[in-house]
Amino acid sequence: MKPTLYTSALSHKHDTGAGHPESSARIAALEDLFQTAPFKDWPQKTAHAAELDTILLAHDEDYIFNLQDKTPDQGLFYLDGDTVLSPASYDAALHAAGAVCDAVDDVINSTTSLSQKKNKRPRACTHDGFQNARAFCATRPPGHHAEPTHALGFCLMNNIFIGAKHALNQYAQSTHNIKKIAIIDFDVHHGNGTETMCRAHNNAHPDTPIFYISTHGHPLFPHGIHGGGDPAQNDDTTLNIHLPDKCTSAQFRNLYEGQVFPTLDAFAPDLLMLSAGFDAHKNDPLASAALETADYGWLTRHLCDIATKHSKGRVVSVLEGGYDIPALTDSVTAHLKELAI
Numbered sequence: 001m002k003p004t005l006y007t008s009a010l011s012h013k014h015d016t017g018a019g020h021p022e023s024s025a026r027i028a029a030l031e032d033l034f035q036t037a038p039f040k041d042w043p044q045k046t047a048h049a050a051e052l053d054t055i056l057l058a059h060d061e062d063y064i065f066n067l068q069d070k071t072p073d074q075g076l077f078y079l080d081g082d083t084v085l086s087p088a089s090y091d092a093a094l095h096a097a098g099a100v101c102d103a104v105d106d107v108i109n110s111t112t113s114l115s116q117k118k119n120k121r122p123r124a125c126t127h128d129g130f131q132n133a134r135a136f137c138a139t140r141p142p143g144h145h146a147e148p149t150h151a152l153g154f155c156l157m158n159n160i161f162i163g164a165k166h167a168l169n170q171y172a173q174s175t176h177n178i179k180k181i182a183i184i185d186f187d188v189h190h191g192n193g194t195e196t197m198c199r200a201h202n203n204a205h206p207d208t209p210i211f212y213i214s215t216h217g218h219p220l221f222p223h224g225i226h227g228g229g230d231p232a233q234n235d236d237t238t239l240n241i242h243l244p245d246k247c248t249s250a251q252f253r254n255l256y257e258g259q260v261f262p263t264l265d266a267f268a269p270d271l272l273m274l275s276a277g278f279d280a281h282k283n284d285p286l287a288s289a290a291l292e293t294a295d296y297g298w299l300t301r302h303l304c305d306i307a308t309k310h311s312k313g314r315v316v317s318v319l320e321g322g323y324d325i326p327a328l329t330d331s332v333t334a335h336l337k338e339l340a341i
């Protein structure tokens with residue numbers, strides 16, 4: 001099985017200014033990687049822009065108008081000290097969100113064609129069934145800090161939540177029967193925006209839950225700026241776990257084996273979505289966790305096993321952070337190789 005890789009030319013044009021860690025060099029490095037074996041033989045697609053109606057399932061219309069209005073004709077506009085708009089940023093954000101919607105469509109429709117085929121002939125091996133049931137969105141700006149009404153932490157639109165809402169909107173009432181989604185956010189920072197949105201969604205639509213699971217450093221951005229991320233507030237559809245200081249591979253794996261995997265197994269999602277940040281790597285400049293590259297392969301393998309068991313193999317992985325470029329490309333390599341197995 002070869003996962004589909006989504007990119008967008010606009011990801012290169014979202015300019016955050018000189019010296020900013022969330023730069024287009026991240027995407028350039030990943031696109032270079034995609035031109036090497038084995039990735040060069042994988043399906044690669046260009047993202048469409050997300051529909052405005054889909055964006056508005058996550059964000060207030062006033063906020064989206066505000067983003068559009070503040071987008072400069074030239075130069076940069078700082079929404080806060082870290083979060084920047086350049087002339088192409090609004091369109092880049094629409095395409096980063098659209099990549100996730102495209103990936104959701106791809107993954108769900110390909111798994112359905114399997115079940116149709118299944119009635120006609122036996123399959124050769126388990127994985128033949130999940131031919132395009134995996135996708136990775138290598139786009140920017142990232143999304144998990146973006147709240148319903150404002151940008152934060154390099155993020156303009158909450159790409160993964162927009163994709164999750166798209167999945168439920170399109171497929172919950174269809175024969176695809178996508179009714180339960182799990183978002184696993186392994187970026188080292190808490191996805192405050194995603195948690196806010198998932199909680200609001202789950203209150204309004206308890207019959208189609210989106211389970212938010214985050215393992216993150218603490219104290220670390222965005223702690224103190226936003227609520228959420230507190231394990232004391234965990235409930236039936238929220239699991240926040242604080243990583244220990246300078247979190248090691250063994251500590252990280254123990255947390256996933258002890259808490260995350262059993263929780264996912266019990267929830268039995270119809271679709272797994274990953275907020276795939278690689279900034280818990282030991283070489284990342286923005287945090288002090290101490291993961292090895294191999295930990296991302298290990299984690300991906302276990303998450304894919306859960307997807308195979310419960311979700312017809314469906315995994316949509318969405319790039320969030322990861323700011324040391326060699327560590328990012330190595331970690332994405334480890335992630336993708338396991339996504340493909």
Ligand SMILES: [Zn+2]
Pocket residue numbers: 187188189277279320321322
């Ligand atoms: Zn991060």
